[in-house]
Amino acid sequence: MMRLPEIRMLKILFALLLLVISVTGRAAIETYRFDDASQEESYKKLVAELRCLVCQNQNLADSNAELAHDMRRKTYELIIAGKTDDEIVDFMVARYGDFVMYNPPVKSTTMLLWFGPLVFLLIAASVVFVFMRKQKKNAPVVSAQQQKQVHKLLDE
Amino acid sequence: MSRILVPLGFLLLMFLFWLMLDRIGxxxxxxxxxxxxxxxxxxxxxxxxxxxxxxxxxxxxxxKGQVWLFNVWGTWCPECWREHEYLLELSKTVPIIGLNWRDQADESRAMLARMGNPFRQIGFDPQSNVAMDWGVYGAPETFLVDAEGVIRAKHAGAMTPQVWEEKFRIYFEKGQGTP
Structure with a gap:
């Protein structure tokens, strides 16, 4: 049986452990100070939208790569300098290309990306349509006599 | 009809997939x-x-008036060590300006003292300011700038005789920066 002071000690130890966990959780990403809430919102939106070029399946917010770190810092600096969201995206696109956007613009080179899935859907739908019509056509014709027989058998 | 078409479509996809893997290989x-x-x-x-x-x-x-290479490197980058010897050889005939990226100045100077220095000038860029202006996303990267100051070619990865032959040499043949 544990005595009261021991339990209290354990509680304190536990609280300290929780503190450690929260500290390591925050250590991976740097924190920035903003002048107002709209700037912070812009920052959050941009780092979620912009793509890291090293770890290509992560956005800037998720990535821990050094390049992502640099790009986050640049994003922050540009926001503080009073640039608009569009200007910051343009800044990144001028350097890293459309690749840097998770929401790429519709243009000739991205047509397949935007409309490819729709084309596949249409192909699949027409295949299903043709298949179903064929099934209907090949369905066996049941005569009135046979119909009666079926009902009789089912009733028994 | 579909009894032939479906396997044929599948075979076509398989062929395209194989083609892609082969080209990657x-x-x-x-x-x-x-x-x-x-x-x-x-x-x-x-x-x-x-x-x-x-x-x-x-x-x-x-x-201005000459064709030159811009090479981004760091002591932390193994591919940069690998290309270093070839850069030294190239530097005998080609002007190369380096960018020491995200690095420690003393370590970088020590590496060049040890392995030789192929660069006419080297920018020191620990904060990635220049690297970002050039759209660099990894090291090494090499750009070719022509006599008018326009970028004509770029290679991401180590410079090798093969890469030089395929992407860069032609710009130096007439000395004008235009193939």
Whole structure:
């Protein structure tokens, strides 16, 4: 049986452990100070939208790569300098290309990306349509006599 | 009809898949490659101090009229060590300006003292300012700037005799920067 002071000690130890966990959780990403809430919102939106070029399946917010770190810092600096969201995206696109956007613009080179899935859907739908019509056509014709027989058998 | 079409379609997909894998294997296609935005555009300035002389900035204005290479490297980058010897050889005939990226100045100077220095000037860029202006996303990367100060070619990865032959040599043949 544990005595009261021991339990209290354990509680304190536990609280300290929780503190450690929260500290390591925050250590991976740097924190920035903003002048107002709209700037912070812009920052959050941009780092979620912009793509890291090293770890290509992560956005800037998720990535821990050094390049992502640099790009986050640049994003922050540009926001503080009073640039608009569009200007910051343009800044990144001028350097890293459309690749840097998770929401790429519709243009000739991205047509397949935007409309490819729709084309596949249409192909699949027409295949299903043709298949179903064929099934209907090949369905066996049941005569009135046979119909009666079926009902009789089912009733028994 | 569909009894032939379906397997045929499947075979076609398989063939395309094999084609892609084959090209990746041959090194002709890299799905992670990012097309550069800078071909045909004016080279950005290299607005950082010199690695060996921090009191002066890197000057590219006097490179006008000649074709030169811009090589981004760091002591932390194994591919950079690998290409170093070839850069030394190239530097006998080709002007190369380096960018020491995200690095420690003393370590970088020590590496060049140990392995030789292929660079005419070296920008020191621990904060990635110049690297970002040039759209660099990894090291090593090598750009070719022509006599008018326009970027004509770029290679991400180590410079090798093969890469030189395929992408760069032609720009030096007439000495004008236009193939």
């Amino acid at each position: 041959e090194g002709e296609y890299n799905p992670r490659d990012i097309p550069t935005e800078f071909i045909g555009k004016a080279a950005p300035s290299i607005n950082v101090p010199d690695l060996f002389d921090p009191s002066r900035m890197v000057q590219t204005a006097d490179m």
